[in-house]
Amino acid sequence: MSPFAVLAEADFEGAILKGVDLHGVVLNKANLKNSMLADSDLSGATLTGADLSGADLSDADLSDADLFNANLEGANLKGANLRGAYLRGVNLRGALMTDSDMTSANLTGADIYGAILTNAVMPDGKIHG
Template structure:
């Protein structure tokens, strides 16, 4: 992984100014302790290899954004952020706050959510193949039609999480007690439903 210290360090004000002038390429930038990016529109921005550390993106619109290739979002606040359809392959959301964030249709292959707080987050139709959830909070999250093949789900309870039509083939350490199951493909390839299911 690239050393964050080698990245171009810019302020949130500078980032927004350049974005408003039409710039979308912010690869390899470093943004830290920013309180000025909440509720902003960052559609189609390119944060490949960027380091956004302790940044505040509450309710930001990052639809169709590109965070692929080792983008680091450690300890940042994305409460209510819109990531619909975004390319987030391999993005690190470790210790991030993702409550009520919208990841529907996003590509999250290999993303890391270690110790992330994703209460009531929407992962409907998201591609989470090979993603890692370690001690993550998914209380009230929605994962209908998501792809969780070969995901690592260590010490992450799914109680109350809607896993209707989710593919968990090959997922490791899945704790699915209390999860909502309907046509759910289990880690062993079997298909399961339970009485708590909301059919869709």
């Protein structure tokens, strides 16, 4: 049995989960739209196809998380740790990503149109201001 919780397709729309430890949790196709996840630990979590549009993930730890095809449109990722995250095919349109760290993240096919990337550390390690 896996030591991590499996909450696939769970509905947490608008939930307040600030500072929660969700390390390694499986939230595939979960609805986290407009949820508050600031300061939460989502490191190593699996969020494939999850809807995080409008979510507050400021200062959250998403290192090594799998966000394949997730929707983060308009999400607040200010100061988020996305080191080594799998962001392939992610919708980041209009996301606030100021001061986020995406070192070694995979952004292949990600849609970053209109995203605010001020002082974000990009996958190649360069800071773009």
